[in-house]
Amino acid sequence: MLSFKRKIIITILMKYAIIIHMFLLSGTLCFAQEIEEKEVDSLYKEDQFYAGITYNLIGKLPNNLSQSGFSLGFHLGFIKDIPINKQRDIAIGIGLGYSANSFNQNLLINKDGSGNLTYEILDKNSFIKNKFSNHLIELPIEFRWRTSTPTDYNFWRIYMGFKLGYVFTNTTKYKGDLGTIKYNNNKDFNNLQYGLTLSAGYNTWNLYLYYGLNPIFSKEAQLNGRRIEMNAIKVGLMFYIL
Structure with a gap:
């Protein structure tokens, strides 16, 4: 007890x-x-990291030039969200990103005896690999519409914009009947690339489109006496992560 x-x-x-x-x-x-x-933040912002993968196409192709293989692009960065209305479903987005792209095709980029770049259309059966690639620092600017609310993080979106890119390195590679040919940082490439963008989708998954407004090559790049005016077109998926 x-x-x-x-x-x-x-x-x-x-x-x-x-x-x-x-x-x-x-x-x-x-x-x-x-x-x-x-x-529950009534003054929320959709600041976002983004990552994307695209299939890269070439527009304004010269005669007999065509793409071969699978041309890929990888993109990532961060976008700062600036709402411009009371509901905060309309905003401006400004960001900074990185992009890596390859373009497989049958345009041989070589050098003559003086070190000048030359361009020639190849027969598709005469090479194993032929491509050019570039790496860019990009500045995306977007006009953003979405159905988001302070408590709803899954929403529909349409982001239309403009993307300015600086090519800090480029590479051309060939492997075929002529052996192996590789050049870096060719002066005939345009260092400045810019174009229109569109992202549309729901939640994380979004369809993405980029259409280049200026040529990939500078005016010095000529094929059969005419300027090569090819531009970049990128189609794929963009993932936005809060």
Whole structure:
């Protein structure tokens, strides 16, 4: 049998334990409520990281020039969201990104005895690999419409924009009947690339389109006495991550 004094001590401890438990529980509930209140942000922004993969096409092809193989593009970056209306479903997006692209085709880029670049259409059966590639730092600017709300993170979106890119390196590679030919940072490539963009979709998955407004090559690049005016067209998927 417990003494009367011990019973009193146990009873007091149990009361304090219940009080502490209730205090901790109420504190937890208040903390959870504060988190929930913070999550409901009426001044929210859709600042986003993006990553994309595209199939790269070439527009304005010269006669007899065609693509071969699978030309890929990889894109990633961050976009700062600037809402421009009270509902915050319309915004301007400005970002910074990186893009790597390859274009497989049958245009041989070589050099003559003076070191000048030359261009020639190849027979498709005369080579194993023939492509040019580039790496860019990009500045995307978007006009954004979406169905988002302060509490709904899954929404429809249509982002239309303009993308300015600086080509900081380019490469041409050939492997075939002539052996292996590779050149880096050819001066005939346009260092400045710009075009229109469109992203449309739901939640993370979005269809993506880029249409280049200027040629891939500078005016010095000529095929049979005429300027090569090919431009880049990219079609694929863009993923937006908050």
